Amino acid sequence: FILLLFPACAQQHNDFEKTWKEIESFKKQGLPQSAIKLVDQVYNQAKADKNQPQLIKAMLYKMSLQGDFEEDHLEKAMQQTMTALQTAQTPEKEIMHSLLAQLIQQYYNQNQWKILQRTTINGHDSEDIQTWDAMQFEQAIQTHYLLSLENRKQLEALPLKDFQAIVTEYDANFWPTIYDLLANRALLFFTESTLDFKNAPEPLFQPENPYFADAHTFVGLPLDANQLGQNHAQVLELFQRLLAFHLTSNNSGAFINLNLRRLTYVYQQSVQTSASWNQYANALSELIESNQDKKSMSNVYYTLAELYYSNGQNYQPQVGDSSRFQLVESARICRLALEIYTDSAQKAPFDALHQQILQKSFSLTTEEVILPGKPILASLGFKNVNKLYFKVVRLDVDAYLKSNVPQKDQMKQTLQQQEVLSFSRDLPDTKDHQGHTALISIPALNKGFYALFICNEPDFSEQSEVEFEPLWVSELSYILKENSNTDGGEMYVLDRVTGKQVPGVDIEVYQSQYNNKLRIHETVQVGQLVTNKAGFTSVTAFKKERYGNYTFVFRKGEDVLISRNYMRFYKNEKQVNPTIRTYLFTDRSIYRPGQTMYYKGIVVSSLGDEVTLAKGQSDLMQLYSPNGKKIMEIPVVTDAYGAFQGSIQIPQDQLNGSMNLRTKSGNVQVMVEEYKRPAFLVILDTVAGQYSLNDSIRVTGKVENYAGNAVTNAFASYRVTRSSYWPIPYRSYGWIPPYLMSDMQIVFGELTSDDQGAFSLKFKAITDPSAQNRLDQFYQYTVSVRVTDITGEVHDAQTSIRVGSVSALLDVKGTDQVNREAIENFNISASNLSGSGIRMDAKVTFYQLNAPGKVLYSTPFGLPDQEVMSEQSYRDQFPDLAWKEENRPEKWTRNEMSNKELSINGKATISLGELSTWPVGEYVMVIEGKDQYG
Numbered sequence: 001f002i003l004l005l006f007p008a009c010a011q012q013h014n015d016f017e018k019t020w021k022e023i024e025s026f027k028k029q030g031l032p033q034s035a036i037k038l039v040d041q042v043y044n045q046a047k048a049d050k051n052q053p054q055l056i057k058a059m060l061y062k063m064s065l066q067g068d069f070e071e072d073h074l075e076k077a078m079q080q081t082m083t084a085l086q087t088a089q090t091p092e093k094e095i096m097h098s099l100l101a102q103l104i105q106q107y108y109n110q111n112q113w114k115i116l117q118r119t120t121i122n123g124h125d126s127e128d129i130q131t132w133d134a135m136q137f138e139q140a141i142q143t144h145y146l147l148s149l150e151n152r153k154q155l156e157a158l159p160l161k162d163f164q165a166i167v168t169e170y171d172a173n174f175w176p177t178i179y180d181l182l183a184n185r186a187l188l189f190f191t192e193s194t195l196d197f198k199n200a201p202e203p204l205f206q207p208e209n210p211y212f213a214d215a216h217t218f219v220g221l222p223l224d225a226n227q228l229g230q231n232h233a234q235v236l237e238l239f240q241r242l243l244a245f246h247l248t249s250n251n252s253g254a255f256i257n258l259n260l261r262r263l264t265y266v267y268q269q270s271v272q273t274s275a276s277w278n279q280y281a282n283a284l285s286e287l288i289e290s291n292q293d294k295k296s297m298s299n300v301y302y303t304l305a306e307l308y309y310s311n312g313q314n315y316q317p318q319v320g321d322s323s324r325f326q327l328v329e330s331a332r333i334c335r336l337a338l339e340i341y342t343d344s345a346q347k348a349p350f351d352a353l354h355q356q357i358l359q360k361s362f363s364l365t366t367e368e369v370i371l372p373g374k375p376i377l378a379s380l381g382f383k384n385v386n387k388l389y390f391k392v393v394r395l396d397v398d399a400y401l402k403s404n405v406p407q408k409d410q411m412k413q414t415l416q417q418q419e420v421l422s423f424s425r426d427l428p429d430t431k432d433h434q435g436h437t438a439l440i441s442i443p444a445l446n447k448g449f450y451a452l453f454i455c456n457e458p459d460f461s462e463q464s465e466v467e468f469e470p471l472w473v474s475e476l477s478y479i480l481k482e483n484s485n486t487d488g489g490e491m492y493v494l495d496r497v498t499g500k501q502v503p504g505v506d507i508e509v510y511q512s513q514y515n516n517k518l519r520i521h522e523t524v525q526v527g528q529l530v531t532n533k534a535g536f537t538s539v540t541a542f543k544k545e546r547y548g549n550y551t552f553v554f555r556k557g558e559d560v561l562i563s564r565n566y567m568r569f570y571k572n573e574k575q576v577n578p579t580i581r582t583y584l585f586t587d588r589s590i591y592r593p594g595q596t597m598y599y600k601g602i603v604v605s606s607l608g609d610e611v612t613l614a615k616g617q618s619d620l621m622q623l624y625s626p627n628g629k630k631i632m633e634i635p636v637v638t639d640a641y642g643a644f645q646g647s648i649q650i651p652q653d654q655l656n657g658s659m660n661l662r663t664k665s666g667n668v669q670v671m672v673e674e675y676k677r678p679a680f681l682v683i684l685d686t687v688a689g690q691y692s693l694n695d696s697i698r699v700t701g702k703v704e705n706y707a708g709n710a711v712t713n714a715f716a717s718y719r720v721t722r723s724s725y726w727p728i729p730y731r732s733y734g735w736i737p738p739y740l741m742s743d744m745q746i747v748f749g750e751l752t753s754d755d756q757g758a759f760s761l762k763f764k765a766i767t768d769p770s771a772q773n774r775l776d777q778f779y780q781y782t783v784s785v786r787v788t789d790i791t792g793e794v795h796d797a798q799t800s801i802r803v804g805s806v807s808a809l810l811d812v813k814g815t816d817q818v819n820r821e822a823i824e825n826f827n828i829s830a831s832n833l834s835g836s837g838i839r840m841d842a843k844v845t846f847y848q849l850n851a852p853g854k855v856l857y858s859t860p861f862g863l864p865d866q867e868v869m870s871e872q873s874y875r876d877q878f879p880d881l882a883w884k885e886e887n888r889p890e891k892w893t894r895n896e897m898s899n900k901e902l903s904i905n906g907k908a909t910i911s912l913g914e915l916s917t918w919p920v921g922e923y924v925m926v927i928e929g930k931d932q933y934g
Helices: 014-028 031-051 052-066 075-084 092-110 132-147 151-156 180-195 230-246 252-267 275-291 295-311 326-340 344-358 396-402 409-415 872-879 912-916
Strands: 363-367 376-383 386-395 422-428 434-440 449-455 464-472 477-485 488-495 506-515 520-530 536-539 547-556 557-563 567-570 579-586 596-607 610-613 618-624 628-639 643-649 657-663 665-670 680-683 696-705 715-724 744-752 758-764 780-788 794-804 808-813 826-832 839-849 896-906 908-910 924-931
Touching: 014 031, 014 052, 014 092, 031 052, 052 075, 052 092, 075 092, 092 132, 092 180, 092 780, 132 180, 132 488, 151 180, 180 230, 180 252, 230 252, 230 449, 230 744, 252 295, 252 808, 275 295, 295 344, 363 449, 363 464, 386 409, 396 547, 396 557, 409 434, 409 449, 409 464, 434 872, 449 557, 477 557, 520 547, 579 657, 596 618, 596 657, 596 665, 628 643, 680 758, 680 780, 680 794, 696 780, 696 794, 715 758, 744 758, 758 780, 808 839, 808 924, 826 839, 826 896, 826 924
Parallel strands: none
Antiparallel strands: 363 376, 376 434, 386 422, 386 449, 449 464, 477 488, 488 536, 506 520, 506 547, 547 557, 547 567, 579 596, 596 610, 596 643, 618 628, 618 657, 657 665, 680 696, 696 758, 715 744, 715 780, 780 794, 808 826, 826 908, 839 896, 839 924, 896 908
16 A cells, blocks of 8 residues: 555545546646646645545655655655644644655655765754754654544545545555555565664563464553563554554454464564574464455465474474474475465465475486596485486587587487486485485496486486586696796696606697587687696787686597686786875874865886886876865975975865875875864773673763863763674584674663763673573673763763673693694683673593594585495495594593693693604594683
């Protein structure tokens, strides 16, 4: 729904229908002023007839027409609306308040970049909208939206269908009365638009909160704006009013729509935990079960299905199974809705979501180049498939390289060729619609270039899903390094197994070139290279190009390999003429109009790596205003030191802002403002001591002028925000919170300085409910205070306190590889969370790690979550790769070698002399300690 700011043809009263047709005709002819004259006639006639719909429509239409040819139409529209408000009656008055709020918001949106640069001044209540700051705009919009909801009973009694002349795009099933329309317009602002004005978000609802309750319970809940935040309280109160009205209005469509929006708002504004998710899902399910009007429930069904779908998308097999089967539930809800709804528009979103959940997909990842004659390890990703079929086809290297056919079409042709190998793999039936990974073995292949096709059907038909993966099987490898000094590159060709240089390798060099006649890109051979005895060759431009990309084809007998990366080169032209650059400096960065600016410039000349001072260099120095207008210019000449200096007076008749002082080869910007020297400052005291989570923390401060005198009775507002951080010395293989994530406001309030200019505030170091069971929680609580004195001058101060699940940190610095013949001591430090050193008694224990009998490497694909190969089969085929995590030292068993006590006073040193007698191997050092708080 929208108020008719840009009217469309709608049903009109017979007395006005002819006039409105004439108005539409003038509008289409581009004659807005002629149309306005007729609109004024409609307005006067409707006012005389007390026809409120036509009266309001005429006013709105006039505003719309004025917008076609007047630059300041929004200001005039606001003024006209405020004038009309003086004599308006219900519901005209309430509609105009809502319209005025919308007009002010539109003005703010159009001028936001300019408004946000204005300084907030307390007590500034000017009626001139061109002087308002952002907070005044927010207050004005809020005020008019709230005024539009007065006379609630009268508005609830007025059907919206009687006002079709001024409203379009509305659904009478959801908004049956004028009050519904106005209240929902206000809700739209309070739930979405206010974020444009706020410096920080209001506190989020806790996971376990009462606002997910059923509608009958919700409408009776008390709302405390001091705890919830002013905006949250206002939104919930509007939902309470609307739901209370529709609980008895016999309009199930409006009730269901409002209840869904209320629950969604509460969830979106809650701390996102499993508890809040469960409350939201349960509330939606109860809403479905408690209402018989299934026709109006489609949005609820879809919201619930989408909620399960979104949560299912968060499934991470290596983390846990908590959301694994959420997609199954989402698909069930979609099928239920498809049985209920027959209308194609209602069925469409459920059908699309259901198909997306059931969609089959699979992909294969292998190493870039595979060794011949050995089984091939590959990572297979799959979803909603239980069996896959594989076909390997040999490709002709030259044809593949020079083909101009798109790769997808080229692979379609290749698929019809005779395969050299085909096989299938059975996959686990996971029954969860989730994507999974498994490691599979591909039979060994001879040297060459292949395409591996994968399909969920054995016939590889065009109707089935077919994916492909190129396979290079070769013993060759190469190292390519671009060399900016030679404008080319250096290349070594090596044996992929032994790493030895391979001499006598023929290297064909190709380049993509555009064929103007055929209008296509072609791969053309531009050069030929051969590696020397050391397996080395250098690459330079073959046709004296200044820049370009090369692709290489390596050939050694039957072994062929194409480079997957390009060699890019760019040939720098030698500099002939020196480059002049001027470095400009000013005595200050900000000036008042009329003040004197002292400047200095240093001019240097550079040619290649040689830089000299430019003596006797003449130039014109110019000063430009913020709007780019040249104000003055001064001729300058450098002295024997390549410098010039002088002074200029800042003009008083120019715009304030960023001015630019420039020469031909340099510039500097300065600010020109009518600034005021600060009269006082805010000082926050350092918070002493160590704290634990959920402790109460007191922060003190004072307000004083620059003479050191106290500023008494100064008003202050404060807020405390919390962010997670991760101490650098602290290590864990579990969950790591985002480093200094976005702030979350946890408390706010107001206070006043006492006779000594002092103030204090207290807050509780509450934790993030989503991590309440974690043992590794670390938070930074930032206290921000804004003080305003009696003149309206505003200053801010900020301090931070770090609190965590532990109050002290231990860190050790030393090398992880120790030479028994030259052992160095290790340095250990103990600190609080703010980094200050503390005293601590610690125990240092050394353990010998029991490594596996051979070196094992991790797979390049990571650990899979499903098993297709048995452990024995895997170890037989890939004996050098780890099956799980047996190659990770933290998983190895260990034997204690020694331990010692250590006293740390901020820092300490530990001697490692005893290590010289230990066997060669891997060890771990564990340091444990407690501070004075335990």
